[in-house]
Amino acid sequence: MAKIKKKVALIFGITGQDGSYLAELLLKKNYIIHGVKRRSSSANTERIDHLFDSVNFNNKNIFIHYGDISDGTSTLNIINKIKPDEIYNLAAQSHVRVSFDVPEYTADITALGALRILESIRILKLKKTKYYQASSSEMYGLVKKKKSLDEITPFHPRSIYGVSKVFAYHTAVHYREAYGIFASNGILFNHESPRRGPTFVTKKIVQGLVRIKVGLQKKLTLGNLYAVRDWGHAKDYAVSMWKILQYKKPDDWVIATNKENTVKKFIDISARKLSMKIKWVGKGINERGLDIKTGKTIIDLDKKYLRPTEVEFLKGNFSKARRYLKWKPSISTDDLINDMIRFEMNKYNS
Ligand code: NAP
Ligand code: G4F
Numbered sequence: 461m462a463k464i465k466k467k468v469a470l471i472f473g474i475t476g477q478d479g480s481y482l483a484e485l486l487l488k489k490n491y492i493i494h495g496v497k498r499r500s501s502s503a504n505t506e507r508i509d510h511l512f513d514s515v516n517f518n519n520k521n522i523f524i525h526y527g528d529i530s531d532g533t534s535t536l537n538i539i540n541k542i543k544p545d546e547i548y549n550l551a552a553q554s555h556v557r558v559s560f561d562v563p564e565y566t567a568d569i570t571a572l573g574a575l576r577i578l579e580s581i582r583i584l585k586l587k588k589t590k591y592y593q594a595s596s597s598e599m600y601g602l603v604k605k606k607k608s609l610d611e612i613t614p615f616h617p618r619s620i621y622g623v624s625k626v627f628a629y630h631t632a633v634h635y636r637e638a639y640g641i642f643a644s645n646g647i648l649f650n651h652e653s654p655r656r657g658p659t660f661v662t663k664k665i666v667q668g669l670v671r672i673k674v675g676l677q678k679k680l681t682l683g684n685l686y687a688v689r690d691w692g693h694a695k696d697y698a699v700s701m702w703k704i705l706q707y708k709k710p711d712d713w714v715i716a717t718n719k720e721n722t723v724k725k726f727i728d729i730s731a732r733k734l735s736m737k738i739k740w741v742g743k744g745i746n747e748r749g750l751d752i753k754t755g756k757t758i759i760d761l762d763k764k765y766l767r768p769t770e771v772e773f774l775k776g777n778f779s780k781a782r783r784y785l786k787w788k789p790s791i792s793t794d795d796l797i798n799d800m801i802r803f804e805m806n807k808y809n810s
Pocket of ligand 2: 685
């Protein structure tokens with residue numbers, strides 16, 4: 461019987477939240493996976509270490525390469541060596557607030573990084589290689605009407621992170637139109653998980669409240685409590701990335717849950733699940749959350765967590781993905797929070 465050739469995927473950003481879930485998924489789908497890791501002073505592979513001894517058989521299906529998407533030569537060399545069937549570009553300076561502090565660096569990685577990968581595909585004439593761009597709901601930025609946003613809603617980014625993602629989005633569309641490259645955008649709304657980086661708001665809230673609960677921390681300091689986000693689970697969103705590249709043609713897709721919550725609501729739900737009840741007092745930057753049982757302040761605000769320009773409202777309409785990709789979220793925001801709390805509590809329940 462003829463042997464079926466395994467698909468080969470190359471993941472830029474494999475050490476990140478999404479990269480780790482995507483790698484897990486593709487290994488289960490029998491892919492050979494190559495991941496690009498940038499050099500850092502610590503190992504920084506904790507999100508993918510488990511893949512080397514469980515899902516993977518004798519480490520023959522997953523390979524890690526040193527590289528950096530700020531380095532066009534290394535990016536081209538890696539792509540040339542592997543000649544993958546699918547490239548997932550998940551690499552980015554992905555923190556919106558940090559992009560106000562390091563705008564030039566953010567643009568280099570988040571915007572030009574995408575261009576470097578697409579140029580490599582073009583120069584190497586890899587006609588069969590499909591490209592996935594991790595586009596973001598941050599591109600919508602200043603929305604005119606607080607309604608579900610879709611593939612035709614105009615972009616008005618509010619940070620250099622958002623501006624960089626708009627550049628990368630249009631670069632993918634351009635390489636598709638100009639050179640016929642199979643380049644698709646997943647416009648993903650916020651997605652979280654136990655593996656979320658510690659300075660993103662959901663992880664900061666869950667980690668902070670759990671540490672307060674077990675007596676390791678006194679209070680949690682945050683920024684804007686009234687921003688609205690559409691929070692899904694990263695595991696579901698990894699499935700959408702794969703589906704986007706399996707679709708018959710390259711296209712652009714909104715991936716979301718179409719549910720909205722404020723940061724404050726996320727805190728209240730998380731606290732309730734931990735049997736903590738919060739009473740909110742004060743206004744503006746002086747607003748505080750008191751633990752009803754003890755009367756002590758457990759949440760306060762600091763201007764340093766506010767952004768010069770905020771994205772106040774994000775909710776996504778994923779009808780197109782539901783109809784054509786047969787994708788829909790399977791994990792509710794409630795279960796996302798349960799998953800995140802369970803993970804944090806397990807650190808202290810031994
Ligand atoms: P993340 O956890 O911050 O992961 C980012 C990944 O990019 C990490 O593996 C990081 O490596 C890597 N990276 C950073 N700079 C690099 C460079 N110069 N060269 C090579 N790799 C580099 O982000 P995520 O939440 O998984 O998100 C994945 C992608 O989706 C990002 O592009 C993000 O902007 C986008 N996105 C995320 C969301 C969301 O809600 N999570 C929504 C829409 C779009 P280190 O581990 O070394 O830092
Ligand atoms: O968790 P965040 O930092 O996520 P943000 O800015 O929405 O960006 C995330 O989602 C994007 C998709 O829309 C991705 F493209 C991007 O890579 C990233 O994954 O902040 C969420 C909201 C913001 O409105 C922020 O102002 O929470 C508010 N917030 C309030 N206090 C805070 C804090 N955000 C952070 N990070 N830290 C706080 O203390």
